[in-house]
Amino acid sequence: MPSKTPKQAEKAVPASATRTSASRPVDGGRDYDARNLLVLEGLEAVRKRPAMYIGSTDTRGLMHCLWEIIDNAVDEALIGYGEKITIALNADGSLTVADTARGIPVDIEPRTGLSGVEVVYTKLHAGGKFGTGSYNAAGGLHGVGASVVNALSARLDVEVDRNSATWGMSFHRGTPGTFDGPGPDARFTPGGSLQKLKRAKKGVTGTRVTWWPDPLIFGPDMSLAPEELSNRARQTSFLIPGLELQITDARGADPVTETHRHDGGISEFCEFLAPDQPVTEVLRLQGNDSFTETVPMLDEETGAMLPTDVDRDVEIDIALRWGTGYDTVTRSFVNIIATPKGGTHVNGYERALTKTVNKALSSTRLLKNGEEITKDDALEGLTTVVTVRLAEPQFEGQTKEVLGTPAVSRLVAKVVESELGGFLSSNKAADKQQSRVVLEKVAAAMRTRLTARAQKEAQRRKTALESSSLPAKLRDCRSNDVDRTELFIVEGDSALGTAKDARSSEFQALFPIRGKILNTQRASIGDMLKNAECANLIQVVGAGSGRSFDLDAARYGKIIFMADADADGAHIRCLLATLFFRYMRPLIDAGRVYTAVPPLHRFELKNPKKGQEKYLYTYSDNEYQRTAAELTKKGIRFDDPQRYKGLGEMDASQLAETTMDPRHRLLRRITVDDGAAAEQVFEMLMGNDVVPRKEFLVDGAYRLDAEQIDA
Template identity: 75%
Template sequence: MQTPKSKQPHSRDYEAKNLLVLEGLEAVRKRPAMYIGSTDTRGLMHCLWEIIDNSVDEALAGYGDQIHVQLLADGSIAVQDRARGIPVDTEPRTGLSGVEVVFTKLHAGGKFGNSSYNATGGLHGVGASVVNALASRLDVEVDRNGATWAMSFRRGVPGVFDGDGPDAPFTPQSGLRKAGRVAKAKTGTRVRYWPDRQIFLADAELSLKHLHDRARQTSFLVPGLRLEVEDARGDEPARETFVHVGGITEFADFLAPDAPVTEIIRLQGRDSFVETVPMLDDAGAMTPTDVERELEVDIAVRWGTGYDTTLRSFVNIIATPKGGTHVQGFERGLTRALIRSYEGTRGLLKAGEEIIKDDCLEGLTAVVTVRLAEPQFEGQTKEVLGTPPVTRLVAKVVEAEMGRFFSSSKTRQMARTLQEKVVGAARTRVQARAHKENQRRKNALESSTLPPKLKDCRSNSVENTELFIVEGDSALGTANVARNSEFQALLPIRGKILNVQKASVGDMLKNAECAAIIQVVGAGSGRTFDLDAARYGKVIFMADADSDGAHIRCLLATLFFRYMRPLVEAGRVYSAVPPLHRFELINPKRGYDKYIYTYSDAEYQRKAAELTKRGQKFKEPQRYKGLGEMDADQLADTTMSPRHRMLRRLTVDDAVDAERVFEMLMGNDVAPRKEFIIEGAYALEADRIDA
């Protein structure tokens, strides 16, 4: 019986004719993600970085100090530098010009040996050729030897276009053409390319913000380099210029998100290591060869009052967002140096206490840069440095330089302040761990672990539940009757809680009110905060509509912003808006409720005028001085019932700006706060004061 067609076995033929050989740049077009990571916006930006980085490498080598980047209206990108220019003479092995070799041959360039570049971001020699392969058109012009040399490509194939744009008629043709004459002293390269929309996704587009961020970052890493970014895609071209002379010291200061505990410390050093690499001998065989490599280490560190760590790492000015051996060495050396600094000191580290890496990194802002020839990256996207000896050498440099910092008489006071901060972080870590172990998700068996003053709700649905933080026990009684106990929980606080902007983390955790709030929210605090573990979908501050109530709301906002920020960023923290006045209508007309509430003096004036104009009589309006003056029905209708209440959501549009405002309003420095109050007083109209 014949086997059905669907059951036929697969052919076992597998011969040389079945193999597919991808020549030249075909491999790039077949598997673009292998070279640029993806074909979305990230890959599109990566192509631009490859072209820019070639110009930056020239500046890094001491040639050229200006790079101009243009985003043009026709979808093309142009990058121009004033460096040496790509070689235009003939490469002897291929018989092609240097320009054609660079843009058509994978693993070709001036970065494989040490003669042209000592330390660059380019390693594999595929950057320009990959961009060329993934461009529907690429034009390159080189000013060199007193002439302008030009060449064009379509999807990696050299030739000549008869017209503008990628759709112009194209004739394949190899070789450079002389496009004009220039002064002999003038050199540089201009590259303009159109990304191939056959390769990139339809919604992939260049990000001007990311381009600005990268240009700014590069200007910090190469002091004196001027980068101009021009966006000519709109009606009016917009140009940004980035140039910094302060190097990574200025970069660390720019990145720092908090007030300083130490000045910026530079950790610099140089060392060498021997690396065994396979090299072609004269007979064409690969022979393991020992090569001595020079490693330059330059790091800027600075500690601040916060607890977050901001670390940027670079190899030959190329960012390594996922770290690598240089970051491992930095963290190892830093931790060793800090632990050793406590030897022989008294009154800092008590018996049984220990310092770990996380304590040393708390509040740290660091820019870690290393330079070496032919670094080993993990993949063409260069996100992780993999050269093994770098870990040991960077750790050695960091430990030695930090040792000098701790032993120098000039920095003794700063070093002591840093040691105290690290010890405080270690003690806070221990306290936070013990505190977190006592926290539990809400269920019937674990309710005994929550504060007894909490009036919890019955629902276990986090999405639908609400926690009201109520000012005072008097308001709690009314709110307890007014709430819907199915999904609304109440937590009373006594007056004004601790100002956590001025207090340490340890003091905050020791404070009964702050500890109770963190325990009830149930998601931890600081860097251990877990948004998914929060026990309630909304947290609502409910305080009196007076100056004391405003102060309490501000203190609560400070606590949540500083130690439970993800909850604020997720839009789950609110402030209730209780009414200020109540109108009781006499024989209300049809369509009017008996009671009308207003929430501001201006609204009160408008409502009184409106009722008088309509001839509606009302009793003397009641002015609420606090939540305790309302009965349960009034509080439910105006402030707690989802059907009628008004809530203000706390949001964080700009975390850095919000941090600055909280520090000004709630921090230790009085002068900025005084200045803010005085300026506000001049802007305040006297008749708006509720006196």
């Protein structure tokens, strides 16, 4: 759904200002010496640029912090220590993660003179996962997770059960010290070290961490995503058979607890993920191998970084099964850390899968001479979980979304070719029957693809003969530069007239629609194509629709919905978003679909100060209140502000200045962070089933503040 982003194009800097800064330094430019240099000590860099370490400071960043701490406990379970992890979302806004693993070391680290707990929570790039032998395979390899969470917390308390004692330590925004009471608002005294709190039973070990996210970083109203937490906890329980993860949410009136434990491993995970009925049993492709990696290491004698060969062991475990459907589901992990954007392990798997199936098909009569399947043919209806475990994997960035270790691709491909090839060529009766069904399914997918391509080419030729021009209502632009061009989809012919005078015809095209288009969530593909508005929109975009959509063929770099700022306009934008989501989805995935944000109010100043604009525009009720208050405070008089109900109330110059000019306008980009969740939302709001939509509307009605209705 639409999400508010920074202004698509900031106000342009005047050319004169640019020339001045380039030709001569500003005042003080010559006063540049050592005292102008800023040195960020310890964790200051994390607080200065938190997004560099956790991706963002919104809900996603907050969830990343939680999983940094959970992953430390999971890494212990991964190597056999600890069978239970408890996660609590406490009523006071704090978060607690507890495990029954070995516990953070409490003895003194010789080089720093600090306890192991203080080193882990105050030193960046410190930990036991840098090839010291404590962890052969772990997700948190950068050594910044715990210390980053500490730096971004108003308060963090650590308790460690180890050596028959319970040890404790507290921090305030990364600084060790003591609090004189509970919670982050208690008085804090800097200084102090790890303290022995009490005796513990012999043999009892583990770590408990409680922290309050800093509202200065995340904002006071930022909250976690319980559903995302539950999904990932379930995922982790699949990846580590026998590990129990318990989540308690105590923020509501009644605490809610859920427990995840799955002893079937990734075979059970594969069955859980599969959206269709099985064609084969779950196949496990497993193997161990090693490779030599050259990494720079510090020579303590010379102080130089010398290339050193290091042997790496790799464990490969893949679960897959073909189903009756057509959708492909692939989940990949490195040391149980999800890699949603894949990487070398997924590349090796897909390459070997295609090669192995092609080789098996060549020994049958299912393919004609010269025919070959593609990766998409082999993946049709296939659900796969790819996991690899190795020490010190190379990730792209701290968020670990892509594996970059090159040698893993070759090793995964080797295991897949050996194990899957053995299954497809097996003489066992059960295996032989299943492999035959798989090969027939893949061959059918190839024939369907070739038939669809032939029909597509024929339809293109037919369309070219039948229609030699674009829809007459389109007001096209002159430029052919796709990266620069923009298509405004305008509500109504009346708004088109104003927009035609307001646009820059060099790169901005206009296409009007007559009110509310067809709801494509309910309609069939045939009904959608018969609808003139939908068919014309697809023709204007010029890239096809559905599975045949070709993003590179799109005629415009940006698609912008421009409708009135009222309920009908919102409905039109929703209908357009539904059309693009269902039939031109790659445009949304590429971030090329936007909604224009016209202003809601205009202030006309009676006595503007020198250099001040005569007209001011506001885009929300809150901004309107702030602007009115500021003008009144400064003694600037203004007429009763105008409330725009539609685009037709603005003349061309106003529309250009506020909504179409890239130097001043505000756009909202339509994005999809979670495709499955987006599908559910569109189905609920726009689909045929009335009951969920009614429940959503009734629930929203009870939560609506009637005072906020602008009527």
